[in-house]
Amino acid sequence: MLMIANILPIFQLLVSVCTLLGMLYAFKKFIDKPHETLENRITALEVQQKEIDQKLHQGNDRFRAQEDTNEVFINCMLAFIDFELSYCSHTDYKYTEDLDKAKDTLRKHLARNRR
16 A cells, blocks of 8 residues: 555656646647648648639730731731722722721721730
């Protein structure tokens, strides 16, 4: 019995120290929780920003391709207007004012929007 009486306070001290360490660990986790939450949110925002930048870059590539296509269509339209005007002049067709206006309008628009 004497032996148990000597070990019991040591065992109680050991349990108290382990309890204190557990409480300190829980307190540290509680204190670190806002920081971890912010890190997770920042990481998620960085991933989202990368996705947005990638989509924007893809959109810019699509716009460049559209500009090239528009240029081809404009050149084709001018060629068609020139052909029609030439054909009308060879066949002595006199009512070409609308074609001349369309050609002038297109050329003015192109001159205004050159980069």
